[in-house]
Amino acid sequence: MSELVNAQVPEGAGIEYKKQLYGNSDSDKKELLKDISALANTNGGHLVIGIEEKDGVASSIASISDTNPDSEILRMEQVVRSGIEPPIIGVKMRAVNLADGGYTIVCRIPKSWIGPHRVVAKGHNRFYLRNSAGVFEPGIDELRSMFTQTASTLEQAKAFRDSRISEICSGADLRPLVGNGRLFIHIVPTASLLGLISLDLEVLHSNSQHFWPMGTNGMSPRFNYHGYLCERGGEENYGYVQVFRNGCIEATKGSIVRKLENGLNIPGTGVEELIFNSVPKYIKGLSVAGVPGPFIILITLEGVLGARYAVRSSMWGDESHPLPYDVMRLPEGFLDSEVSVKNTHKAMKPCFDALWNAIGYSQSQNFDENGVWNGNTKR
DSSP states (O other): OHHHHHTTOBOBTTEEEESSOOOSSHHHHHHHHHHHHHHHHTTOEEEEESEEEETTEEEEEOOBOSSOHHHHHHHHHHHHHHHEESOOTTOEEEEEEOTTSOEEEEEEEOOOSSOOOEEOGGGOOEEOEEETTEEEOOOHHHHHHHHHHHHHHHHHHHHHHHHHHHHHHTTOSSSOBOOSSEEEEEEEEHHHHTTOOOOOHHHHHHTGGGGOOTTOSOOEEEEETTEEEEEOOSSSBOOEEEEETTSOEEEEEOOOOEEETTEEEEEHHHHHHHHHHHHHHHHHHHHHTTOOSOEEEEEEEESOTTOEEEOOOOTTOOOOOBOSOSEEEOOOEEEOSSOOHHHHHHHHHHHHHHHHHHTTOSSOSSBOTTSOBOOOOOO
16 A cells, blocks of 8 residues: 555556545445446456545555444445446455554456446446546447457457367367367467467476366377477377467367267266366466466367266266257356456356256256355255
8 A cells, every 4th residue: 555655656547546435325335336347347457445646646545444344345345246237257355454453445356358337226227437537438439349349359269169169070180089079178368369478388388287188197298389288198089288379278078978778978077077177277377377367268068969968866867858959059157367266166157057957957056155166966
């Protein structure tokens, strides 16, 4: 806090100061929602509560001492959670204790790729942006651009996935991926879509342990045309992890469909365990290599038409409906730049909710109440 004041850091597109806490009135709550949604809709940034500004420049610390910081943060989180649509993923709030016994609150708001977000509290129903002069309501052209940007980012990620799967399924590679049901995971940093990333391949090589292929005890890492490749090895190609120079990852596993007496089956919980053990490590590896989030996670099952996605542990077998399509492109998951195993699991839950919808469930039964995958098979 002292550094902000001493350096006279000005407010701008990515930082806003508030001298006092937001109150409990409807207008105060709308002000909080306006400030947070504007940052998320622009480029993300920080909202600092407990800093006095003069002409837009941090001038002094305004210590807060008359309320409990944990209670205040909980109240603000509840307001944000219920007052903005769609919800903003990854908002973080924490109290910073001061030497005088008081505190300030720092809110970190990530740039959102699933917006634009609007304030809906008390029928407000408005969008906001931010620039160096402060918060403002966008015009028609700016609103159109906000919606187009989100669609463009997703479409670019999906186009990358589709082109890669099409190329692999053509069998043109010298070591084609074994068929009989294939799993594809594509991790796309949003910064890669803007051309902002060019990885140091030596750094990837030094941290190859983060890119272990799914379901194997050994791998053969090497540099290749696309960047850095970690293969399972063996005469046939049953899977690999390809890290592209622009920071994208393609992880694969072949032969996930098994022919049993009762027909074609996919060991669903086993496949999910591979995914949830591997994806956090891959994203950790990207972070170590200096790749920033957010990340878009795309999961695809190919060659699975008519297979049963087995998730029951009953001795009577699985009674789920067969998968309806040969290629199952699951809904995308979004992971904020704050990388953790828990956040990665929560980001992927919508993907598996949709897959479980396809086999007759309202949602995946393999997650706990916090959105963390636990492989619960007691069904």
